[in-house]
Each structure stands twice: as structure tokens, then as C-alpha cells.
């Protein structure tokens with residue numbers, strides 16, 4: 001108890017929710033409140049020990065530790081594992097024990113406890129530090145692969161990045177604990193004292209861990225926020241892993257500007273990796289993921305959650321997919337080599353941790369020839385990406401040989417009873433095993449000899465766990481045994497004896513068994529140490545294999561679903577022929593493909609049409625095609641030309657956040673505000689039914705003003721679905737706005753959805769017809785129709801239709817007229833800029849160029865602003 005309390009005392013301050021699993025022989029015991037807690041959480045029987053002051057106690061068998069660990073960590077507990085040190089039988093007094101590891105959600109490395117197709121990252125967040133670090137710093141570490149990454153992001157992008165990384169645990173300075181809780185998106189928030197986040201100390205830790213003189217090579221020396229967060233991560237890992245520091249790869253500084261910005265709402269709305277349906281439904285990832293290995297699935301997840309702004313990398317992927325789509329034999333060859341591969345990335349990382357299990361090493365041994373096959377298949381490809389993987393995949397010969405020589409063909413699951421190392425690996429082991437293996441011969445020979453010496457025909461040499469080896473004779477014969485027989489046990493019908501020879505042999509045999517187990521342990525540890533020299537190469541090979549797997553999966557989907565290669569163009573805009581929604585097209589039989597043209601001069605499409613007509617599906621299909629193209633995939637369309645995109649922003653669906661104190665309308669406006677702040681002329685924006693959460697005129701006015709802001713000032717590419725039919729008038733006053741509608745026909749009072757997107761506004765609204773379809777009682781439908789007729793009539797007679805859209809800015813009475821003048825100028829300038837951008841430099845005549853220049857000068861002259 002004294003020992004237990006001492007170990008525990010040092011921990012509770014930092015880990016208030018820790019449970020100590022305290023090794024005692026074949027069990028991990030818990031005491032006091034830990035025992036009560038584990039009884040509550042896992043239903044482990046609660047007992048007590050000690051007469052004067054009973055101590056609550058609950059224990060789990062040590063063999064089953066993993067399954068309990070998983071459940072405790074899932075319940076948000078930190079679990080401290082205390083092991084016995086040295087040999088319990090030779091120690092006097094309490095066995096020495098030591099805390100060997102603290103397991104938290106972000107520091108799990110056991111393959112069985114990790115989701116196989118996603119990473120469980122540990123994250124550290126450092127808030128802005130003033131001028132030198134005006135943004136948030138994010139550092140993430142995936143312990144099971146060693147991936148160590150850093151990024152600085154603006155406040156409004158923070159939640160989106162956290163949603164992308166989907167960490168299991170977030171370390172934050174204590175001072176921002178509450179703020180972190182609000183954006184943690186399900187991860188455990190672990191506050192640390194603020195001094196854990198110290199830039200100088202962080203830099204020192206990084207230099208020390210990676211044995212570097214300077215951090216300049218990683219471009220983080222001047223980033224105090226990142227140094228602070230990285231230091232916190234390293235400190236936390238060494239504190240929780242205690243004895244074995246994991247393999248951590250060099251810190252990679254990711255520029256958030258390299259990737260298409262996707263905020264948390266967009267990731268959710270587009271159902272990239274999580275379904276919006278409460279019970280879970282298909283997602284983009286689950287639809288396109290046909291990977292043969294878990295590593296491949298994780299890679300593919302990374303690609304689609306982090307599409308790229310620059311076209312080079314996705315283009316290379318398109319090319320590789322193209323090669324695979326056209327060569328099914330090559331696909332089969334690659335697939336055959338990939339299929340049997342174990343999770344090399346995680347095995348490599350467990351080698352570094354020293355916790356790799358014998359079966360995992362054997363899996364690695366068997367996988368190496370497969371890697372070689374994969375490498376050969378990749379070398380025969382023509383696309384750059386596949387070809388480049390070949391040399392990286394070639395497995396190190398020396399590692400193959402070492403593992404072949406060291407391990408038994410099928411080693412035991414654990415080291416506990418040996419049977420892991422091959423005979424040929426150690427002479428001593430071979431001799432010890434031979435002693436054991438020939439025990440049978442010795443015993444049969446002894447039995448025959450003793451029968452003859454004593455003249456007792458039914459004498460037998462036997463063994464049981466309590467007595468060990470003995471010679472058994474019936475009681476009737478017992479007085480015939482020789483003088484050197486020593487009595488061990490007397491039972492009803494038999495007497496049991498040992499002889500000095502048998503005892504001597506037994507001692508030797510037991511010693512040999514113990515020694516051989518001990519020796520195997522030492523040899524195994526040595527083997528793991530020697531393997532750690534290859535961790536780096538194995539990790540690289542696993543990444544290359546994962547990429548091939550992901551490409552193969554994309555190719556297979558592209559071929560099966562008849563997707564096409566998109567064109568990533570430098571020309572601004574999005575032009576898609578025959579767009580389909582990648583998830584919906586799999587779910588329904590006759591998907592109606594639609595076109596979409598968002599180009600300079602036509603930047604905002606107002607989409608009208610009945611509910612259920614397919615507006616949301618259409619908008620999402622466009623966003624998903626753009627996203628897939630920039631992630632490197634082919635796309636569900638006849639053709640697609642995607643220009644530069646910096647962000648995809650969406651405001652879809654009404655969900656309220658009552659717990660967070662926000663009403664439906666408030667959520668809607670907060671999201672709209674975020675979009676208006678973030679969007680640029682290179683953003684793709686989806687707006688679904690904005691403004692419907694308030695009174696009609698309020699909502700309509702807001703929707704109109706937002707659409708105008710997006711089209712005219714921000715000039716983003718926007719799909720704007722609405723039930724405010726009045727918004728279709730916007731196109732008359734805004735040059736950038738066009739109308740499209742989803743087609744439906746009404747026959748005998750019922751609507752039929754055609755799901756076709758056509759130019760122009762919808763001709764009528766179908767709300768009542770859809771309500772009828774949904775089964776609203778006839779009486780209510782009749783009454784609604786009559787009210788509608790009345791309203792329409794009244795508005796026609798009084799002419800009170802609000803004319804919000806006749807001229808730009810009309811209705812914005814509090815604005816100074818000057819602003820409107822500037823506005824028109826700005827618009828003219830922007831239009832000119834677009835025109836210039838759209839010019840083809842190769843066919844541009846000097847006359848054209850001069851004409852544009854003069855126009856610019858004219859504009860500048862007439863301008864009022866400095």
C-alpha cells in the first residue's frame with residue numbers, strides 16, 4: 001500500500017482522472033477509488049482486502065489488459081501501468097514496482113486499440129502570441145506512424161483544421177482550457193500548466209530529440225508558437241511513454257495556404273468522412289475507398305480531407321490513376337502484392353517503441369518479399385508517381401535475412417513462455433531446448449531402468465504441477481522400493497517417490513526451461529533493437545505502398561463508375577458537363593447528370609425549384625467534383641474543368657445549437673458571416689436557403705444582400721439555392737448573377753421531379769404540392785391553397801411587392817451616395833481585371849493589350865480614392 005500510494009501521489013496532480021493498474025502476479029489490481037471507478041465503468045467485481053481498514057480492490061487478468069485499456073481510454077481516463085521489476089520469487093519484502101507508461105487517448109500505439117483506417121493524433125494548440133506569431137499554432141503527432149506536423153492558422157480556420165485532423169487528444173495551455181473545449185470536436189482536452197508551452201524550452205527539446213544544432217532546416221526557428229506547441233507534445237510523450245521514446249519523424253511545417261480551405265461546417269455538410277445521418281450513412285470516403293490495406297485507407301483519407309491548391313500534385317495523381325484505369329493487368333499485379341501486406345507503418349513505429357510483438361515481426365518478415373514484388377510491379381509503370389515508388393519499396397536485404405534467421409516460422413503470441421526465436425539463432429538456446437526436447441527419452445529410459453532394478457512391473461514415472469516429477473508404485477509394492485527412494489506423497493492406493501537422479505535431472509530441466517525463456521527474451525530485445533535501424537526505411541516504404549493502394553482504389557472506382565479525368569486549369573472558373581453526385585449516384589438507379597458553368601461574368605447561380613427537386617444534391621455534386629479533382633481523383637462527370645480554388649465554403653441545412661445558446665437563425669447567420677469574411681474571388685461557395693429562419697421580408701432582404709456581396713464585391717463562385725422566388729430578379733441588376741432551376745412538372749395537382757438543372761428561374765413554386773406528397777391532410781392543403789390565392793390577389797392589387805432588386809444598392813438608404821459611386825467604379829475595375837485574366841496571352845494582339853491598358857488608365861483617372 002505504501003508503495004502504491006507513493007507512486008500514485010506523484011501522478012494525480014497532473015492526471016486528475018488517472019487510474020493505476022498495479023501489476024501483482026498474473027493480475028493488474030486497482031485500489032481505493034480506482035477500484036470503485038473501474039467497477040462502475042467496466043463492471044469488474046469489487047472486493048476488499050485488509051481486516052482493520054478494508055481496502056476496495058478490483059483486478060483484471062494481465063493477459064486481457066488490452067481490451068480493458070481500450071475501454072478505459074475511451075471513457076476518457078488516463079491509465080497508468082505499474083509493472084513489477086525483477087524476479088518476484090527471489091525478492092524479500094515488497095517486489096519493486098515502477099510506472100512504465102501512461103496511456104491516454106492520444107498516446108495509444110497498440111494496433112488492436114487503434115482505428116485501423118484513421119489516425120489517432122495527439123495535438124497541441126498554442127494561441128496567438130502577438131506580433132511574432134499572430135496566428136494559432138497547431139502541432140500534431142501520430143504516435144503510431146511518427147508523423148509530426150506543424151501549421152499556423154488564422155482563428156477562423158482553426159476549427160476546420162481540428163475537424164480535419166480529428167485528433168483523439170488536444171494539449172492546451174491551462175489558460176485556454178475552456179475555449180479549447182468548445183472546438184475540440186469530440187477529442188479529450190488535456191490542459192497543461194502554461195509553462196509547458198515555452199518556445200525556448202520547446203526549441204531546446206526539438207534540438208535535443210533530433211540531435212540538431214539548429215532548427216533552421218525546418219523553417220520553424222522564427223515561429224515561437226510552433227516551438228512552444230512542439231515542445232509541449234514532446235514533453236507529454238516522454239512523460240507518458242516513460243521508458244521508450246517513440247519514433248518521431250522530422251517536423252514538417254505545413255503551409256495552410258497549400259491546401260484548399262475547408263471549414264468544419266463544409267467538411268460536415270459535404271459528408272467527407274462522417275455522415276450527417278445520425279445512424280451513420282455512406283460518406284465520400286466510404287464510397288470511394290476500395291483500399292486493400294489500412295495504410296492505403298488512411299492515405300486516401302488524408303488526400304480527400306486535404307485537397308491541394310496547386311495543381312501539380314493532383315495532376316500527377318490523375319495521370320497515375322489514368323494509367324491504372326487503362327491497364328487492368330497492372331492493377332491486378334499491384335493488388336496481388338498489396339493484399340497480403342500487414343500494417344507496416346504501425347509495425348515500424350512499434351519497433352521504434354520496443355513494443356512490437358513476435359507475431360508482428362513475423363508478419364513483417366513475411367511481408368518483405370511482397371514489398372519486393374510491389375516494387376517490381378511499380379517499376380514497370382510509366383506514370384511518374386508509380387515509378388518513383390519502386391526504389392523506395394525495395395526492402396532492405398539485411399533486415400530480411402535477420403528476421404528469417406532469428407524468428408521461428410510461427411512464433412508464439414507473447415514472449416512469456418518463449419517459442420519465438422529460432423534454434424539456429426543461438427547455440428545456447430539450441431542446447432537448452434535439446435535438453436527439454438529429450439526429456440521424454442530420458443524419462444522412458446529411467447522408467448525401464450527402475451522397473452528392472454526394483455522388480456516392480458507397474459512402476460511409472462509421472463509428472464504433475466504440484467509435485468513435479470515422481471515415481472509412482474501401488475501401496476502393495478511400496479515396501480519393495482530401494483533405500484535411495486525418498487517418499488514424496490501417500491495417496492489412497494499409491495505411494496510417490498523421488499530418487500536423487502530424478503531430482504537432479506528435474507532441477508536441471510527446470511533451470512534450462514527458465515534460462516531458455518530468459519534467453520529468448522534477451523535475444524528478442526536485441527533483435528528489436530537491431531531492427532530499429534530500419535524504421536525510417538520501413539516507414540517510407542509503407543507510405544509508398546499506401547500511395548499505390550490509394551491510387552489503385554481511385555482507379556478502380558473511376559473505372560467501375562465511369563468517371564473521367566478532370567482538367568485542372570489556370571483559367572478561373574468551374575465548368576462541368578454531366579456532373580453527378582459521387583455518393584448519391586451509387587444509391588439511386590437513374591441519376592440525372594447536370595451541367596454547371598461558373599465563370600467570370602457568371603459567378604453566382606441562383607437555383608430555384610421545388611423542395612426535393614435536387615438543388616442540394618446538385619450544389620454538393622459541384623463542390624465534391626471540385627474537391628475530388630484537387631485531391632487527385634478522377635471525377636463523376638463527362639468532363640470537368642476546374643480553375644484555381646482557395647476555399648470551399650458551405651452553408652447548408654438548418655441545425656441549431658441550443659446547447660451552445662444559439663438558435664437556428666443565429667447559427668445560420670454566424671455561418672454566413674464566417675463565409676463573407678473568408679471567401680475570395682477564388683472561393684467556391686454553396687449557400688442553401690439562407691434567410692429562411694426569420695420573417696419573410698427580413699430573410700429575403702438578407703439573402704439578397706448576401707448574394708449581392710458574394711457576386712459583386714467578393715466575386716466568389718457561388719451556388720445559391722433559395723425558395724425566395726424574388727431573388728431570381730437579381731440577375732437583372734447584377735451582371736454576375738444568372739438563374740438556373742431544377743425542373744419539375746405538375747400534373748393534376750401533383751409534382752413530378754425531373755432533377756434536371758436548366759437555365760432560367762423556376763416558373764412557379766411547388767411548396768403546397770410537395771406538402772401534399774408528404775402526406776399533409778387534404779383539408780390543410782385546401783386551406784393553404786385558398787390562403788395562397790388570397791395573398792397573391794392582394795399583393796397584385798396593392799402592388800406591394802418589394803422591389804429590392806431594381807438597382808444595385810437600392811434600399812441601402814443609410815449609405816452615402818459617394819459609396820455607391822465608388823462601388824460602381826470598383827465593379828468596373830474588377831470586371832476589367834477579369835477580362836484581362838481571361839485573355840489568352842498567346843493570341844493577344846498589341847492592339848488588344850493597349851485597349852485594356854487605356855481602359856485601366858481611364859478608370860484610375862476617374863477614381864476618387866487615393
Ligand SMILES: Nc1ncnc2c1ncn2[C@@H]1O[C@H](COP(=O)(O)OP(=O)(O)OP(=O)(O)O)[C@@H](O)[C@H]1O
Pocket residue numbers: 584588590591592593609610611612613614615616617618742755756
Ligand atoms: N440529379 C438527380 N438525379 C436523380 N435523383 C436525384 C437527383 N438529385 C436529387 N435526386 C433525388 O432527389 C432527392 C432530393 O434532392 P435534394 O435534397 O437535393 O432536393 P432539394 O431541392 O435540395 O430539396 P429541399 O429544397 O427540400 O432541400 C435526393 O434525395 C435524391 O434521391
